[in-house]
Amino acid sequence: MVPTDVQSAAVPTILKGHDVVIQSYTGSGKTLAYLLPILSEVGPLKKKSPNGEGESEKKKEIDAVIVAPSRELGMQIVREVEKLLGPEDKKVVQQLVGGANRSRQEEALKKNKPAIVVGTPGRIAEISTAGKLHTHSCRFLVLDEVDELLSFNFREDLHRILEHVGRRSGADPRDSIAKWAERRIIMVSATVPYSVIRGARSWGSDSLLVQAKKVMPLESVAPSGPVNILKPTSGSDSSIRTQAALQSLPPALKHYHCVTKLQHKVDTLRRCVHALDAKSVIAFMNHTKQLKDAVFKLEARGIVAAELHGDLGKLARSTTLKKFRNGEVRVLVTNELSARGLDVAECDLVVNLDLPTDSIHYAHRAGRTGRLGRKGTVVSICEEPEVFVVKKLQKQLGIPIPACEFTEGKLNVIEED
Numbered sequence: 001m002v003p004t005d006v007q008s009a010a011v012p013t014i015l016k017g018h019d020v021v022i023q024s025y026t027g028s029g030k031t032l033a034y035l036l037p038i039l040s041e042v043g044p045l046k047k048k049s050p051n052g053e054g055e056s057e058k059k060k061e062i063d064a065v066i067v068a069p070s071r072e073l074g075m076q077i078v079r080e081v082e083k084l085l086g087p088e089d090k091k092v093v094q095q096l097v098g099g100a101n102r103s104r105q106e107e108a109l110k111k112n113k114p115a116i117v118v119g120t121p122g123r124i125a126e127i128s129t130a131g132k133l134h135t136h137s138c139r140f141l142v143l144d145e146v147d148e149l150l151s152f153n154f155r156e157d158l159h160r161i162l163e164h165v166g167r168r169s170g171a172d173p174r175d176s177i178a179k180w181a182e183r184r185i186i187m188v189s190a191t192v193p194y195s196v197i198r199g200a201r202s203w204g205s206d207s208l209l210v211q212a213k214k215v216m217p218l219e220s221v222a223p224s225g226p227v228n229i230l231k232p233t234s235g236s237d238s239s240i241r242t243q244a245a246l247q248s249l250p251p252a253l254k255h256y257h258c259v260t261k262l263q264h265k266v267d268t269l270r271r272c273v274h275a276l277d278a279k280s281v282i283a284f285m286n287h288t289k290q291l292k293d294a295v296f297k298l299e300a301r302g303i304v305a306a307e308l309h310g311d312l313g314k315l316a317r318s319t320t321l322k323k324f325r326n327g328e329v330r331v332l333v334t335n336e337l338s339a340r341g342l343d344v345a346e347c348d349l350v351v352n353l354d355l356p357t358d359s360i361h362y363a364h365r366a367g368r369t370g371r372l373g374r375k376g377t378v379v380s381i382c383e384e385p386e387v388f389v390v391k392k393l394q395k396q397l398g399i400p401i402p403a404c405e406f407t408e409g410k411l412n413v414i415e416e417d
């Protein structure tokens with residue numbers, strides 16, 4: 001396996017013992033960029049020390065806690081760890097995602113004594129508060145999709161996790177160095193707003209920023225410095241969001257927008273799928289209630305489609321995702337739930353049936369296609385009065401999003417006057 005740029009930069013940096021913030025575009029391999037160094041120090045694959053110390057002792061404590069904002073992303077990370085560990089050592093990693101049976105998770109923690117746990121903030125915080133997550137000597141805390149994790153929704157749970165994971169028992173709570181002596185904190189996202197830099201400065205020590213090939217101390221990041229890093233006082237919220245979205249998209253993605261009437265949106269989606277002969281499509285909408293209707297219309301036109309959103313049960317969510325991954329479902333109609341982190345290599349088209357709220361959301365949605373150097377197309381279907389939003393996204397992201405139409409089974413770009 002040839003390491004990607006971000007992996008070449010992040011792996012040695014983490015192995016040297018630094019706290020890091022990893023920022024690089026969607027689908028560039030950030031998950032392995034932190035899993036590989038963790039697994040070389042934790043669990044059965046860890047490098048043996050010269051005196052053979054610490055190879056097979058059964059530890060009581062958890063060595064690494066990985067936090068992700070959705071169950072789907074959590075489970076995807078678990079599978080990635082399991083792949084690296086191999087079938088023999090599956091019990092080294094334990095999922096702690098919401099929606100799954102909590103007492104079974106607690107039983108597994110007790111019985112298997114996993115070295116690594118991967119979960120969603122709510123469930124990890126819950127089990128930690130119940131005193132059933134032993135993380136005093138935890139050495140790695142990963143916040144994947146960190147900007148989402150630091151949002152208001154997760155605030156309390158994240159606070160609990162940051163305060164407890166890796167906190168040494170018996171250390172004076174006022175002595176922050178002794179308190180966190182062992183813990184390395186790794187924060188990851190394609191979009192890193194200034195709030196993340198600020199957080200990393202206060203929770204980590206001498207943290208470094210890894211941006212694809214570049215590694216730099218966080219302290220040296222000037223507010224006007226590299227793109228994607230935001231000025232704390234840079235005026236309006238929209239200018240903050242703008243900068244954060246830059247460099248978060250794979251360079252090879254193609255972007256278009258198509259103007260249509262509200263009632264023709266789903267039919268435009270159908271024509272788009274056929275024109276591009278797309279095999280695996282994610283269509284985003286903003287309101288959960290509309291997803292079912294869109295699926296119904298697509299199915300009525302002979303396209304196998306399914307809805308995925310947070311109101312569905314755990315089983316329905318995982319079955320739908322499995323079907324989409326193995327190609328049984330051609331169009332997955334979903335909401336923001338699937339915008340972050342979801343890795344389906346075959347996804348060749350992303351469609352915005354509703355425009356995203358800002359450029360950061362655009363970047364994460366768009367990044368579900370064109371992963372790891374593959375081709376990918378993003379089409380935003382909008383009504384005439386919304387075209388100005390597309391123009392704004394185009395400017396903020398620094399990418400062309402030309403108008404197109406689907407005629408005679410083809411995508412035709414409309415030249416602007």
Ligand SMILES: Nc1ncnc2c1ncn2[C@@H]1O[C@H](COP(=O)(O)OP(=O)(O)OP(=O)(O)O)[C@@H](O)[C@H]1O
Nearest residue numbers: 002003004026027028029030031032190341343372
């Ligand atoms: N060096 C590599 N060689 C081949 N495949 C790789 C390599 N690194 C990662 N991959 C694969 O590339 C895909 C994308 O990686 P990953 O999901 O980690 O991207 P990401 O940067 O975290 O994206 P996002 O920002 O959307 O979460 C995954 O399927 C992963 O297994």
